[in-house]
Amino acid sequence: MPLHTRVLHDESEYLVSEEASVPLQPRVRVFARHDDPTFPDPPGPEVKTDQGLWLQVAAVDEGEFQPPDGATPEQVELLQRMLARYLDMRAERDRNAVSSCFYLLVQDRPVYSIHRAQPGGLLLSLFRTEEHARRVLGRLGQEGLVIPTGSLREFLILRAEEGFAGALLDEEEPVYWCLDPREQIQFLRIRPDPEEDGLEGHLLDGAGRWQELKGEEDLTFFEDEESWDGLMNRLIGTIPFLGYEGPTPLYYLRRDAAELVLEDPDLPQEGRYLPLFHDPQAAEEFVATEGIDRAEVVDAQDLVGLLRSIQESGALARLHPGDHRARGGVVWADGDSVVIQTFSGFWRRTHDRSFSWIP
Numbered sequence: 001m002p003l004h005t006r007v008l009h010d011e012s013e014y015l016v017s018e019e020a021s022v023p024l025q026p027r028v029r030v031f032a033r034h035d036d037p038t039f040p041d042p043p044g045p046e047v048k049t050d051q052g053l054w055l056q057v058a059a060v061d062e063g064e065f066q067p068p069d070g071a072t073p074e075q076v077e078l079l080q081r082m083l084a085r086y087l088d089m090r091a092e093r094d095r096n097a098v099s100s101c102f103y104l105l106v107q108d109r110p111v112y113s114i115h116r117a118q119p120g121g122l123l124l125s126l127f128r129t130e131e132h133a134r135r136v137l138g139r140l141g142q143e144g145l146v147i148p149t150g151s152l153r154e155f156l157i158l159r160a161e162e163g164f165a166g167a168l169l170d171e172e173e174p175v176y177w178c179l180d181p182r183e184q185i186q187f188l189r190i191r192p193d194p195e196e197d198g199l200e201g202h203l204l205d206g207a208g209r210w211q212e213l214k215g216e217e218d219l220t221f222f223e224d225e226e227s228w229d230g231l232m233n234r235l236i237g238t239i240p241f242l243g244y245e246g247p248t249p250l251y252y253l254r255r256d257a258a259e260l261v262l263e264d265p266d267l268p269q270e271g272r273y274l275p276l277f278h279d280p281q282a283a284e285e286f287v288a289t290e291g292i293d294r295a296e297v298v299d300a301q302d303l304v305g306l307l308r309s310i311q312e313s314g315a316l317a318r319l320h321p322g323d324h325r326a327r328g329g330v331v332w333a334d335g336d337s338v339v340i341q342t343f344s345g346f347w348r349r350t351h352d353r354s355f356s357w358i359p
Contacts, residue, residue: 007089009082012036015054016086019161026158028060030079038078041070058083090150099152099208101126101169102133106144109235111136112164114242117174117190119324121165121228122235128170136171152208156187160222163231177222186219229343232326240340240347240355241319242326243278247353250303250319250331251277253287253295259306260295261315272315274307276300276331282320289322303349307333 007014015031031054032039034046039057046055058079059066065083067076103126104111113123126149127133133146149155156167160177167175173191180186187204201213236242253260253275264271277283283297300306307317311332319340320328329342338349339358347355 005086005089007082007086009085010038010078012038014057014082014086016083018158027062028083029056030058030060030083031055032057038075093150099204100148100150101128101152101155102130102146102148103127104133104137104140104144104146106137106140106142111140111144112235113168113171114324114326115168115174116324117168118166118176119322120223120225121163121325122232123166123168123174124159124164125171126167126169126175132170153187153204153206156204157185160185161227163224163227165228178219179222181218185222188213188219228325232343236326236343238344238357240344240357241278241329241342242324244355248278249299249353251280251283251297252300252306253283253292254298255292255294255296259310260292261310261313262290262321264321272313273321274310274315274317275321276317276319278319282323286320286322303338304333304336307331307338 005016005018007016013033013036017029017031018026019029031047034053034055036055039055046053057068057071057075060083065080067079071079103124111125113125115123117123125136127136130146130148137144137146156175156177159167166177169175169189173189176188176190178186178188189202189204189210190199191202192198193200202210203213203217205211259274261272261274264273275283275286277286277297280297286292287295287297310317317331318328319331319342325343329340331338331340333339334348340347340349340355344357346358348358349355
């Protein structure tokens with residue numbers, strides 16, 4: 001949902017709308033009253049917003065100011081001055097926000113976390129204090145910026161629209177996107193309960209303060225896999241999976257001379273799957289985490305034959321099961337080749353054990 005700000009400038013009223021675009025660089029649309037005498041020849045159609053009827057007179061997309069077609073130099077100058085006033089208002093509002101946190105930009109890209117607390121997408125890294133943010137920036141060993149969020153609620157709304165799957169506060173407290181019964185977005189922070197052996201939740205209220213979650217709340221976790229994958233493509237890059245560095249073998253688990261097929265009732269095809277891994281260490285960690293006995297890690301020399309065999313039995317093959325979506329995917333035999341579907345689309349494995357993207 002776009003964020004709206006009313007701006008009074010030169011005896012005219014404007015509505016500035018911010019909506020998610022590229023990460024942390026919102027698309028801005030500027031509206032004037034549909035009967036504003038400054039624009040006697042409407043540069044575009046009237047637009048009905050939740051703030052009434054307005055006329056779009058300018059936009060800013062990826063930092064580039066876009067005046068309306070046929071605008072006079074006087075109108076362009078007026079709109080640029082109005083936007084400068086809006087930016088001053090926005091900066092002042094951010095400075096006075098009671099709930100401001102801090103985030104990092106490194107090479108014009110937001111710093112994010114890949115965390116098993118939210119295996120579906122990226123968590124934006126947030127910090128309560130500037131000092132903590134600067135310590136993390138120092139650990140990264142790169143030049144970057146520490147920037148206040150301003151109103152935390154407004155900031156998180158735009159991040160959810162951009163495709164972030166949540167946030168990670170102070171490197172340890174996940175913040176989830178949720179929907180209430182009215183389909184309004186809410187923000188749920190989870191952290192260890194200091195008094196009991198468990199977890200406690202806090203909801204971000206309208207004033208930007210965290211309120212302890214008491215009793216039952218009718219919330220559902222918000223999921224938008226398409227947007228989450230789109231953001232991962234932009235920030236991680238279009239690669240088959242995170243950790244891929246070129247030609248690489250894939251490994252499977254074997255026990256008693258037979259491939260080890262596991263069960264997961266949440267999966268289709270009766271929940272049976274063959275775990276695959278792109279390095280032996282990941283396979284060994286999976287075996288230890290799942291408590292699997294007598295499992296042997298084997299290089300899948302004949303991967304096509306292996307996949308055909310488990311497909312005929314009605315099972316799936318999954319790369320890095322239980323790990324983050326950026327690292328995993330579904331793998332199957334397609335004729336004489338291997339195809340994998342991951343966050344970045346479909347990839348075909350070539351004879352040298354590389355992957356090529358399928359348009």
